[in-house]
Amino acid sequence: MAYKMLDGNSAAVEAMKLAKVQVISAYPITPQSSISEKLADLVADGTIKAEYIRVESEHSALSVATTACLVGVRAATATASNGLALMHEVVGMTSGNRVPIVMPVVNRGIAAPWTLWCEHGDAMSERDMGWLQFYCQNVQEVLDMTLLAYKICEDYRVQLPSMVCLDGFFLSHSMQKIDVPTQASMDQFIGPYIPKNAFLDTSDPMFICDLTSPDEYTEMRYQQKKAMDNVFEVFEEYAKAYEVITGRKIQIMESYKTEDADTVLVALGSMCGTAKHVVNKMRAEGRKVGVIKIVTFRPFPFEAIREALKPFKVIGVFDRSAGLGGQGGPLWSEITAAMNGLNADIRHFVGGLGGRDVTETTIEKIFNELLDIQSGKSLNHTQWIDTKENAMTLREVTVKC
């Protein structure tokens, strides 16, 4: 073990280096750019012995990585925001052909309005595409989760790709002190890539991704569903092994100070760190609140969530994506579905869009609203919690009548 000062992007690169990826194909996009740049540097100076294939778009980047994996090597790519949106078509190819790529996704809002900054809307758009999705709270988690993801995805019971989601700038560009496992320990933990599903061999040819009739399409989707069902068992198994090596516990979801709490907030990503800080602060003032951090959003740990949220009558869910046109955002919908039949008041909050910081003040405001509802002082909550009052009058132009 050695401590290093790394930002989120460097931690993702460090994990790919430790996993000894053999083919890299990444297209730079803010805030992911430093991942593709660092990987290129490491290939150039021989630190990573891999083929770096330069491409003209994210669509090609994931196509190259997916097909490289289909000839039996460990391949890597990474993206963000509109890059992920451009990958969309290939995202389905990767999971449908059961290619276990681990892809860091540096969360950034999707245009329009153009933004460079953090929001989960990009990854949420891909949530039903058959990829696993892990949301990280801090830089250490980016490193740990990426390493663990290789084990989970490449296990014969799973064989699915995963997105390791890290909040743009809040994690990708935030320098933290990171405990990096040794190469030897990771060689033993992850090991060389062994294809366990269909792959191409010129001496034993096979055609992958052929046209599938209605007679078999459902069954192939069902195979993916069964693989998703296996994820939690596989996750627990490797998380234990990883804890033995590194001493760090990686969880599917984490309950923070919820045992005696009056109300809890459920959230994803870097804002969970702020939320934990607010919990500590409010508890010091005698207000009993807690946080539930969800790491694995896909597959969604509905059983564990239901168990963890059972004692609570008032629950807040924070979505860092707008979930336009839905009754609530994606996280709220999942939580509500998981809590079906239980008598809980589940309140939905939207905020932190397009890089707006989810501050202590915002989270405290949420907790106060939840506590007021819980104690019967109030009935309503503010769904768009950090929206400015002048939202509808941002621009004014003169027009001829």
Add this chain to the structure above:
Amino acid sequence: MQKQQEQQTRNCKKINVYGPCANEFVSSNTGSWRLERPVVNFENCIKCGICESFCPCNVITIHKELKESVEIDYDYCKGCGICVNECPKNCIKLVAEGSVE
């Protein structure tokens, strides 16, 4: 001539693989699409082989030593009629499927 691969290529132990893939290469009878078939009148045929070289599906074989020198593989001939147009002696005709034996 297109031929169906004779044997399955995998010969070691069998495992289940997931997702869409094919390792048995079965060619379907594309000749069944045909509406009209080329029929050769061997009286005028000079065995030049032009029909063979123009056939886009590579289904014509010339046997110079035989009287009925033009062999057409009707399993794969789609009846495009290119051989009919190219024959310098006009000895190939398209006839509607089902109208001849």
